[in-house]
Amino acid sequence: MTASPSALPLGPRLRVDMAAAGPWIVIELFGELDLATVPALMEQAETAIAMTGAPWLALDLSQVSFCDSSGLNAFIRLWKHLRKVRGELALLRPHRRVFNLLERTGLDGVMQICDTLPA
Secondary structure, eight states: OEEEEEEEEOSTTEEEEEEEETTEEEEEEEEEESTTTHHHHHHHHHHHHHHHOOOEEEEEEEEEEEEOHHHHHHHHHHHHHHHHTTOEEEEESOOHHHHHHHHHHTGGGTSEEESSOOO
């Protein structure tokens, strides 16, 4: 990743680091995605998209230790929003628990799940 990342603690259970990587906004998540932390994540993601005008968003999920239906809903809402503006959402390196959840819900067949940023 390039550019200077901005670290935003979203409560004691989630930290968000954002950086630009080419045309992508990369948001690295550390901690838990649940009902209490998802609203702040959504606000930060939407602000980053609006400020940069970049409709390519990647969420690095490698350090997300917990994700409930609120987190899945956030992925779906971001994916829909980005599709409307001809953008993309990529879920990077999801923790095994999160990947299993994406598989069980069928989201792995709809969203890009990858180890590196798409070209």
